[in-house]
Amino acid sequence: MISPVGIAVISANTVREAVRSRVLYTLLFFAVLLIGTGVLLSTLTYVERERILQSVGLAAIRLFGAAIAIFVGIGLIHREVERRTIYTILSKPISRCEFLLGKYLGLVATIWIQLVIMGLAFVAVSWLAGAPLTHQIGLALGLAAVELAVIVAFATLFSAFTTPMLAALFTTGLYVLGHLSRDLRDLGARSDDGGVRLVATALYRVLPDLESFNLTTQALHALPVSGHEVGLALLYGAGYCGALLALAVVVFDRRDFK
Amino acid sequence: MNAGEIVRVEGLAKEFRSGLGLRRKRAVDGISFSVREGEIFGFVGPNGAGKTTTLKLLMGLIRPTAGSATILGHDVGETAFRRHVGFLPENPYFYEYLTGREILGFYARLSGVPGRRIRERVETLLAWVGLEHAGDARLRTYSKGMLQRVGIAQALVHDPSVVFLDEPMSGLDPIGRKEIRDLVLRLHGEGKTVFMNTHILSDVEMLCDRVAIIVKGAIRYEGPIAEFLHSDERKADVVLARVSLELAAGLDARWGPLTGRGEHVELHVDEKAIHDVLAQALDGRAEVVSVTPRGASLESIFLSAVREGGDAGPGGPP
């Protein structure tokens, strides 16, 4: 039985911790700065000004979002164990599973709040520069939010059993691989060797396909996006997060807190 | 669960592995004991005996290698019954970015205290541990003793029926110790069960109804403390000054060998005899310098238990 009360208390406190940490404001400041510099870059050219502006902005949002997710996520659970704050918390009527889910949801909420702030900066800059604000941009930001939830799930999983250093390494590695996994699959498909094809397909199945959350091209060129595509991406993201968190709970449940 | 049995530990063992699991250390080696309703139970032992490890097993923070433990009839791996359990860890750590009030509110919500009662509980607890005036400061700015007080407050904020304290007096000044002793007695008065890890024997003597003595991971003694507190074996050292030769001879003849120490003389007597000794000494116009109780039975049990543990015990050096 999972009780939502404990999860909510832990989540709310995780958000409160983030709100009180200065590091996050610094990261957010630089993200907004980068979105703003799109204006500067776009003045260097006469062609496709708005497109460059928005392309820089969307890239900044996705990159900084991922950076913040990894930066905070890698210590999310580890810090609590290392600093022994977890001792008193788990002595209360809250299970390890509820604690872990609470921390995860709290960090996702934090990152989404940051995403909204960056999104508002993006909208402001676009509006000032007279760039079009299409509904595809909204969809792109929405799927970016799902991608960030997947990244936080990875960070939470690693944070549940290893040090922040290793968690950072693993999560960053999977972030990069996640954006290359389609290329890997396509590369394998073109191979003549059946074994290579098999390995490439297997890898693609296991690795996250983070490109499925990338609507940047559609957003910049106002290309049509099918509801089917978005629905699949949502389902895929939810499934992936669920699997990662289930694994994290299993690992975390067996741990000794020394 | 037998009636009135709040904690039951049976054959509980914990083995730590290090160095790729090659080196093993049995910190707790198949211990059994029980804690009864409403008593103050002292879990006593020297440093490294396995007290904290046992408490972590009871709190479900580490998983046992063997054996079982129940609290209020529930296996310690369960969650919901912890609503009735309070825990003060050894050297407690808390979220430093919260204030005293916020952290107690956090623990109260986590423990399922109804929203409308949280404020009142938090204020009550802050007052109990003497932190009313520091309640709005971040924990980052708290001293060690203040954090210990927060630890005690969070252990009690949800009004648990059984409380586990790991070295509750650690880091506190003499006044703080007295306050915590009073707090423990007050909990006892309310009918709560208190389990206390400690190696301070005077606290045990003052507070506990029963003790278990653990040495190198094994229980060496479990039983009531009242028996030996009032036993005949308690002795005291009486130190006197300005003792005339006549008085010295009289004391020596009646109370056994009198030893000299500079201008002072010392007598080693039964505690029951102190009154008579002092009366005789004052009659002879001597001055009483000091009366020191010696060899409290708990201490002697403790020391002999530790010695019996020997070096061949389970926790011995590898």
Ligand SMILES: Nc1ncnc2c1ncn2[C@@H]1O[C@H](COP(=O)(O)OP(=O)(O)OP(=O)(O)O)[C@@H](O)[C@H]1O
């Ligand atoms: N995580 C761990 N890994 C390996 N050994 C451990 C670990 N934790 C404790 N030990 C060992 O287990 C033994 C018991 O430790 P424990 O902390 O339970 O003692 P204690 O009775 O609480 O002592 P103290 O009075 O100093 O607090 C010690 O020898 C300690 O070295």
Ligand SMILES: [Mg+2]
């Ligand atoms: Mg200890």
